[in-house]
Amino acid sequence: MTGVRKFLQTYAIGLIVLVVAVVLSLMTPHFFRVENLLNVMTNAAVVAIVGAGMTLAIASGNFDLSVGSTAAFAGCVSMSVVPTAGVAAGIVAGLLTGALVGLANGLIITELRVPAFIATLGMLEIVRGLALIYTQGRDIYLYGQTEYKVLSGGHIFGIPMPVLIAVGLAGLIALVVAQTRFGRHVLAIGNSLPAARRSGVRTSLVLWGVFVIVGMTAALSGMVISAQVLTANGRLATGLELSAIAVVVVGGTALSGGRASLVGTLLGALLVAVINNGLNLLNVPIFYQELTVGILLVVALALSVDRSFNPFTQLRRQQ
C-alpha cells in the first residue's frame, strides 16, 4: 500500500498527463496536432511562470495571494512605458514593478509581522486598486508596437516564447533551490523558522528575496498575458493566484513548506492546460472545466505526501 502510494506520488503527474493526452488523442483528431499542442503548452506556460515563483514561496512555508494583481499592475505599467521608452524598458519597468510589490510583501511579513496569508491578501486588494487607479479603469493598447509581442508570440526552433520562459525559469529556480545557499536557506526556513534562525540563516533577508522573486515571476506572467492581445487593463489575471497555487499543489509541492518540486509545477500546469483544452475540443461547456480542476486539486492533495495541515492527518498520526 505505502509502496504503491509512494510510486504514485513520485510519478503520478507525469503519468496522468500522458494518459490524459493519449485518451484525448483517441477521442478527438484535433488534439494531437502541432498547432494545438503548442497552444496547450503556451496556456500552461502562462500559469507555470508564476507557478515557478509560487513554488519557492510555498517551499519557504508561505504563499503569495497577490500575484494576480501584481501581474495586472506590472502588465499595465510595462505597456504604458513601451510607446515612449521602447520594449526593453517596458519589460524592465514591469519586472521592477513586480519586484517592488514583492519587497512590500516581504517587509509586511517580516517587519510588521503580519502572517503571509493576511499580508498578501491585503496586497491583492491594494495592488489591484493601484492597477485600476493607474489605468483609470481603461484599457491600454499598444498599436503598432508589435515587437512587444515577442513575449507571447516569439519562437525559437518553433517553441513558443512563453514555454521557453517557463521552462527556463523553472530550471533556474530548481537549480537555485538545489545548489545555492539562498535556495537551501529557503528550504531551511520552510522546515522550521526558529531552527533556521538559530543556525545563522538571515531569515528576513531570505524571505524578502523569495517574495521579490515571486513578484517578478508574477510580473512576467502578466506581461506575457498582455502581450498575447497587446492590451492590458486593471482587471487582468483575476484569480491567477489560485491557479498558481493549484498547479504547485497538483505538482506535489507540500503546502507545509520545506520542499520544492519545480518539475512537478511544470507538469501540474501542463495537466490543467491539457484537461481544459480537451474539454474545449470535446465541446464540453466551460463550467465543467472549473469542476474538473477542482476535482483534480482534491485528488492531488489526497495523494500528496504531507497533509499535516489537515488536523485529521495529525489525529491519525498521533502515536
Added chain:
Amino acid sequence: MNAPGTTAPPLLQLRGISRRFPGVLALDNVDFDVRPGEVHALVGENGAGKSTLINILAGVHQPSAGNVEINGRPIDLPTPLSAQHAGISVIFQEFNLLPTLSVAENVFINREPTKGARIDWPAMYRRTTEVLALLDVDLDPRVEVRDLPVAQQQLVEIAKALSFKASLIVMDEPTAALSEREVERLLKLVRTLADGGVSVLYVSHKLTEVFAIADRITVLRDGRHVLTENRSNLNERQVISAMVGRELIYTTCPERRPGEVVFRVRSLRLPGSPAAVSLDLRAGEVLGLAGLMGSGSTDVMLALFGLQPVDAGEVTLNGSAIAINGPQTAIRAGVGFVPDDRKKAGVLPDLSVMHNVTVGILDRVRTGFWIDRRKERAVIDDYGQKLNIRYSSPNQMVSGLSGGNQQKVILARALAENCRVLLLCEPTRGVDVGAKAEIYTLIDRLVEAGIAVLLQSSELPEIIRLANRCIVFAGGRPVGELAGAALTQPAVMELATGLGRDETRVKAPAAAAPGDSGNGEEAGG
C-alpha cells in the same frame, strides 16, 4: 512501605502483548500487572516500547498479539473512547486539552451536564470545583485553559481523568515541563490518588522521581519486559543497568583543566530582571547555569546568543568586544548554540542529515556560486565520525534519526560553524539514557580540545556530571557560585530554592511560598 497488599488481584493484567509495526517489533510478548491503588513506574530508554504500550492502553494502537485484562476480564480497546469506558485515562505528554475552552468545559467535554438541550453551566462549574477540590486545587473553572501555566493544565487533565471515575491513570513523562517545586507537588498528588484507590502507571525516565513515588517498577528494554520488582528491592544502579543492559559509568565531572578566560560577560542586564549578570568562561571548562524554571538562567543563554533583547552589558570573546544582536553576529563571533527545544527550534526535519549540519556554513562549501556536494559531503563525513552520529546515509532525512542522534546533528551544526564558545541549553532533554552518556562523553572531548562550554540545565545530575563550576540563579538573579567539591546537588538546590536566604525569599515570593496556584507568573519565563 505503603505498598498495597501483595495478594490483591491485579486491576490491569497484560498478557503476552506484542505489537508489530512495518519492519519493527515494538513490543515483544510483554507481561506485567498493575494492582489497585498502586503507583507503578514504567521505565525504559526511548524506543523501549513505552509509548507503544501507552498507546495500546489508550486505545490508539491495537496489540498484534496478547490480551489486556481489567479486573480479570479480557477487554478490547479499539478506540480511545473504549479505553475511557474501561476506566483507563491516559495523560499524554502533550496534553489533550482545548486551549480556548474553559477548565470546566475541558473536564466535561462530551459529557456536559444539560438541562433540556442547553448546557447546565452552574452544574458544570459546581461539579468541576468539586473534582478540583478532591485534588486540593483552587482553580477557577471559568478560566480558559490556555491562560494557565503548564503545571495547572496538567491538573486539569488529572481532574478530567478523575471525573471519568478512571481506575487507572497513565501518566506519560508527567514532569517533563515542570519545575522542581511543581514536580514535588505532583508526586504528592499521585500519592494521594493512589491512597484513594486509583492506580497510577507512571511512565518516566527520571529515576529520582520514580524512586520517590513508585511502589513497584517495571523495566522495558527493546520492546521486551526485563523486570517488575518492588521498589524497596531495587536501587537506581540496578534499574539503569536493566534499562541499558550495561552498567553506566561515572556520575561526577572528570577533572577539567581550564585555560585562559575566553568569554567575558560584564553587567549583562535583561529587561525586567532585578540584577545584572557577569561571568568569566575559560577555555576547557564547563560553567553550569542552574536554577528552577523561571529563575533567569535560560534568559541569559538566549540573550548571549542574541535571541532576547538586552538593556545593557558587554561581551568580549578572546579580548575583543562583540556585539550580540542576533544569531548571525553571535555565530560569526564564534559562539555556538544548542537550543533546548530540539523539535521546534533545532532540527530541520525534512532536510537530510548532511543539509542539517551544513545549513550554517554553506559559504564554506561553495565553489563560486554553487554548493559543492563533495565539500559538503566531506563536512558531514568528518563530523559524523567525530560525533559518532548514526545514520544510514548522509542523505537520510534527519526526522528518521533517534532523539540522541538528532541532538548530535545539532551539535555538529554548531561545531561546524567553528565556535569556540558553546552555549548548551538542556543538551540531553528527551534523550534516552544511553545517548545521554554518549553526549556527556562527547562534551568531555570537546572541552578537552579547548572549547569553552556554558551549560544551562534543569537536571541537576547533569550539571554535577558536566560542570566544574556552577552559577545558581533564583528570581532572575545569580545568587551564588559553587565549584569543585562544594558543587553538589543539595548545595545547588539550597541556593536555587532560596533556603536560608531571606532577601531571595522576599524578591521571589512565588518561589518561596508553599502551596497553591500562586506560582503562575513564574512559569512563563
